[in-house]
Amino acid sequence: MSDPVKYVLDETRIPKHWYNIQADLPKPLAPVLHPGTLKPLGPDDLAPLFPMELIVQEVTQEREVPIPEPVREVYRQWRPSPLYRARRLEKALQTPARIYYKYEGVSPAGSHKPNTAVAQAFYNKQAGISKLTTETGAGQWGSSLAFAGALFGIDVQVFMVRVSYDQKPYRRALMETYGAKCIPSPSPETQSGRAILEKRKDHPGSLGIAISEAVEIAAQRDDTKYALGSVLNHVLLHQTVVGQEAMAQLEMANDYPDVIVGCTGGGSNFAGIAFPFLGAQLRGGKQVRIVAVEPAACPSLTRGRFAYDFGDTAHLTPLVKMHTLGSVFTPPGFHAGGLRYHGMAPLVSHVKDLGLIEAVAYHQTKCFDAGVQFARAEGILPAPEANHAVKGAIDEALKCKAEGKSRAILFNLCGHGHFDMQAYMDYFAGKLKDQDYDEKELAMALAGLPAVKEAA
Amino acid sequence: MSDPVKYVLDETRIPKHWYNIQADLPKPLAPVLHPGTLKPLGPDDLAPLFPMELIVQEVTQEREVPIPEPVREVYRQWRPSPLYRARRLEKALQTPARIYYKYEGVSPAGSHKPNTAVAQAFYNKQAGISKLTTETGAGQWGSSLAFAGALFGIDVQVFMVRVSYDQKPYRRALMETYGAKCIPSPSPETQSGRAILEKRKDHPGSLGIAISEAVEIAAQRDDTKYALGSVLNHVLLHQTVVGQEAMAQLEMANDYPDVIVGCTGGGSNFAGIAFPFLGAQLRGGKQVRIVAVEPAACPSLTRGRFAYDFGDTAHLTPLVKMHTLGSVFTPPGFHAGGLRYHGMAPLVSHVKDLGLIEAVAYHQTKCFDAGVQFARAEGILPAPEANHAVKGAIDEALKCKAEGKSRAILFNLCGHGHFDMQAYMDYFAGKLKDQDYDEKELAMALAGLPAVKEAA
Numbered sequence: 082m083s084d085p086v087k088y089v090l091d092e093t094r095i096p097k098h099w100y101n102i103q104a105d106l107p108k109p110l111a112p113v114l115h116p117g118t119l120k121p122l123g124p125d126d127l128a129p130l131f132p133m134e135l136i137v138q139e140v141t142q143e144r145e146v147p148i149p150e151p152v153r154e155v156y157r158q159w160r161p162s163p164l165y166r167a168r169r170l171e172k173a174l175q176t177p178a179r180i181y182y183k184y185e186g187v188s189p190a191g192s193h194k195p196n197t198a199v200a201q202a203f204y205n206k207q208a209g210i211s212k213l214t215t216e217t218g219a220g221q222w223g224s225s226l227a228f229a230g231a232l233f234g235i236d237v238q239v240f241m242v243r244v245s246y247d248q249k250p251y252r253r254a255l256m257e258t259y260g261a262k263c264i265p266s267p268s269p270e271t272q273s274g275r276a277i278l279e280k281r282k283d284h285p286g287s288l289g290i291a292i293s294e295a296v297e298i299a300a301q302r303d304d305t306k307y308a309l310g311s312v313l314n315h316v317l318l319h320q321t322v323v324g325q326e327a328m329a330q331l332e333m334a335n336d337y338p339d340v341i342v343g344c345t346g347g348g349s350n351f352a353g354i355a356f357p358f359l360g361a362q363l364r365g366g367k368q369v370r371i372v373a374v375e376p377a378a379c380p381s382l383t384r385g386r387f388a389y390d391f392g393d394t395a396h397l398t399p400l401v402k403m404h405t406l407g408s409v410f411t412p413p414g415f416h417a418g419g420l421r422y423h424g425m426a427p428l429v430s431h432v433k434d435l436g437l438i439e440a441v442a443y444h445q446t447k448c449f450d451a452g453v454q455f456a457r458a459e460g461i462l463p464a465p466e467a468n469h470a471v472k473g474a475i476d477e478a479l480k481c482k483a484e485g486k487s488r489a490i491l492f493n494l495c496g497h498g499h500f501d502m503q504a505y506m507d508y509f510a511g512k513l514k515d516q517d518y519d520e521k522e523l524a525m526a527l528a529g530l531p532a533v534k535e536a537a
Numbered sequence: 538m539s540d541p542v543k544y545v546l547d548e549t550r551i552p553k554h555w556y557n558i559q560a561d562l563p564k565p566l567a568p569v570l571h572p573g574t575l576k577p578l579g580p581d582d583l584a585p586l587f588p589m590e591l592i593v594q595e596v597t598q599e600r601e602v603p604i605p606e607p608v609r610e611v612y613r614q615w616r617p618s619p620l621y622r623a624r625r626l627e628k629a630l631q632t633p634a635r636i637y638y639k640y641e642g643v644s645p646a647g648s649h650k651p652n653t654a655v656a657q658a659f660y661n662k663q664a665g666i667s668k669l670t671t672e673t674g675a676g677q678w679g680s681s682l683a684f685a686g687a688l689f690g691i692d693v694q695v696f697m698v699r700v701s702y703d704q705k706p707y708r709r710a711l712m713e714t715y716g717a718k719c720i721p722s723p724s725p726e727t728q729s730g731r732a733i734l735e736k737r738k739d740h741p742g743s744l745g746i747a748i749s750e751a752v753e754i755a756a757q758r759d760d761t762k763y764a765l766g767s768v769l770n771h772v773l774l775h776q777t778v779v780g781q782e783a784m785a786q787l788e789m790a791n792d793y794p795d796v797i798v799g800c801t802g803g804g805s806n807f808a809g810i811a812f813p814f815l816g817a818q819l820r821g822g823k824q825v826r827i828v829a830v831e832p833a834a835c836p837s838l839t840r841g842r843f844a845y846d847f848g849d850t851a852h853l854t855p856l857v858k859m860h861t862l863g864s865v866f867t868p869p870g871f872h873a874g875g876l877r878y879h880g881m882a883p884l885v886s887h888v889k890d891l892g893l894i895e896a897v898a899y900h901q902t903k904c905f906d907a908g909v910q911f912a913r914a915e916g917i918l919p920a921p922e923a924n925h926a927v928k929g930a931i932d933e934a935l936k937c938k939a940e941g942k943s944r945a946i947l948f949n950l951c952g953h954g955h956f957d958m959q960a961y962m963d964y965f966a967g968k969l970k971d972q973d974y975d976e977k978e979l980a981m982a983l984a985g986l987p988a989v990k991e992a993a
Contacts, residue, residue: 189916251958460645
């Protein structure tokens with residue numbers, strides 16, 4: 082056989098700590114603010130929603146946060162995940178580039194999301210919590226938390242945006258197989274749900290509403306907390322196992338990335354692969370270009386403003402400084418539901434603002450073109466979200482071809498598309514549209530950002 | 538961390554040969570007969586359908602058949618597949634048994650089927666074939682051959698039983714993503730299809746009809762051959778990479794199976810895990826109990842007769858000696874479509890007749906009970922077919938518990954259930970029925986077996 086296509090590590094090589102980029106930032110993150118007082122939030126403000134260990138992880142400046150043994154015990158079912166050299170794709174593209182991808186679809190739920198779901202379930206269990214509430218759109222996050230809940234004996238209640246609940250019954254079935262309760266949102270189970278149903282009985286729901294319902298229930302009960310699948314610092318922290326493993330695997334290949342590509346919605350899979358490399362660079366290591374790929378229909382990094390904003394539509398969350406399209410901005414519908422969020426993780430926004438990463442935006446049909454080309458060469462069928470990273474990596478590889486340069490490109494293939502086949506059917510039937518957002522709506526949403534005067 | 542849960546091998550450990558149990562059988566297989574002359578078939582009789590390399594593999598008595606390097610090149614994308622110790626399931630069952638499972642769902646198509654699809658595509662490509670036809674029921678095989686065809690630049694035409702084509706659009710979408718053409722059968726593209734459509738325009742199709750259509754097209758054209766996903770000796774041969782790897786992985790665990798469990802439809806995943814161990818036993822190695830688990834609604838090993846029969850309903854194939862329910866027997870509908878075949882691989886039938894393996898039959902709801910228990914403990918959602926093996930393994934583990942004995946149980950988790958979520962939804966909705974076959978129909982089908990006088 083020729084050189085390897087797959088770099089595997091045994092389970093003793095699962096990282097022993099998560100990497101915290103806050104320790105290496107040239108400038109600290111802006112504080113999270115209380116929406117009433119506009120003063121920095123204290124740990125107690127978050128205590129009704131999260132166990133203290135996670136609140137501490139949200140703000141810690143320690144470079145290495147130890148991964149508890151029970152979390153590593155679960156990780157080892159699918160971690161270290163494989164790193165692939167995409168030799169057949171390289172051949173198909175006739176590129177001199179060396180393309181590597183880290184494949185997170187090997188987790189039981191089929192994406193990178195269990196990396197944080199398992200950690201969050203563990204810390205909640207340790208804090209005596211018996212129930213977790215959360216929201217889900219496309220269902221990747223909901224099924225991951227359902228999986229983690231099953232392992233730690235925690236009841237999981239998932240508020241699933243009603244239109245997805247109706248359109249994606251198989252994701253729901255997966256959550257139920259893991260024993261979770263899946264509720265279409267808006268629901269009659271919460272005050273916020275009932276208020277919306279009173280106005281419109283057949284309301285299709287939104288992520289913002291589902292968040293409100295999940296938060297409302299968690300805030301009311303001592304035995305119940307809330308879990309979020311992206312955006313927050315501790316969620317990004319848990320994903321850094323991805324990049325740490327990739328670094329060890331590229332060492333096996335005697336290689337180091339010139340370019341790293343990840344898709345960005347809330348920012349967690351992107352940060353997971355990129356931050357360990359970015360941290361090494363910030364500590365004096367090799368420079369690496371890092372490219373965030375986002376959907377053109379919801380382009381928070383390329384068209385949003387870096388400003389304080391709410392995390393939800395109903396303005397129940399604290400104010401965080403991030404790249405945002407405005408919390409009232411409604412992105413048009415497209416198939417990469419996991420990238421359909423008005424804001425961007427504060428940490429990803431911050432490093433973008435510092436000029437440490439680049440961002441590009443693509444329309445979805447070009448991403449599906451890339452995904453199908455990838456599937457035919459590499460065999461793995463990517464999730465619509467992951468197709469954005471595939472497209473970004475292919476474009477970088479074609480640049481190498483045009484310039485006659487052999488660069489090492491690393492991207493995160495964050496999940497498989499087995500539960501997204503309707504999107505592929507629409508693609509093949511020519512039904513996929515490249516919808517653009519409404520420029521006027523974006524301008525209005527940005528104009529409506531809360532006025533926050535920042536300390537110099 | 539405690540003892541490993543996952544045994545991984547790097548790609549240099551992919552087997553270099555397939556293991557051929559024919560070399561170690563105490564009594565040779567009965568010959569395949571020409572249905573007209575009732576004389577043993579020669580290689581030329583099969584040449585219109587298969588390339589010569591595969592025909593040779595069908596009858597060779599060599600113990601080790603080398604795996605061509607280009608096939609190993611493709612294998613290494615997902616091979617060696619992981620072997621898991623099911624520690625969480627053991628805990629849930631409170632059993633002293635050591636349960637291991639080999640997980641074949643990591644292949645791009647999600648099952649063990651690519652192990653042979655890739656080999657068959659390679660040998661056909663080598664023989665200058667540019668097109669392969671095949672049939673598929675549930676779609677596991679069709680999507681695997683579609684994947685293999687994409688890699689070797691072979692056009693793949695899949696005749697998919699019409700009722701499945703309509704009910705399982707996502708499997709079809711997967712085949713199309715790999716570039717295959719998927720045609721609902723009966724179709725107007727063949728004489729046999731047209732003959733059936735003339736009688737009944739809305740005929741739901743059957744595997745037997747789909748085979749006829751695929752064979753008809755392959756037989757007509759020099760550049761086109763036919764591919765089968767189970768039953769034949771060369772198909773079982775290709776699957777022995779599974780058992781060979783498991784043997785090496787159990788060596789890492791310092792263990793050896795007391796019991797091996799696999800589900801049986803055509804017999805290929807079962808033979809893949811069991812034959813390398815059975816061969817070692819036949820050569821004087823450790824005794825191991827081997828249990829084939831089949832659906833109670835289609836129980837060829839437990840209720841069929843070991844006799845010469847046709848492989849298809851329309852009687853176009855040669856006569857093979859196997860456990861059969863009669864080629865005109867129609868099993869009732871159930872969700873493990875991959876196990877819904879009237880016959881059993883001649884090699885599996887033969888070792889059953891020699892008393893070297895056992896067989897049990899289970900109804901589907903008990904198998905889904907087991908599958909859901911497995912998913913909640915281990916995270917992986919099994920295919921309905923694989924649930925039969927899970928049920929068999931759990932029953933063996935509970936026997937260990939009752940007897941207070943710690944035995945090593947190895948089973949083959951041959952595929953994931955991501956494309957079978959409707960079955961899980963039906964299960965949770967209480968809509969799954971345990972249909973039994975019609976005793977009278979079985980008696981009539983067995984009475985109608987062709988009269989073949991065997992040489993002593």
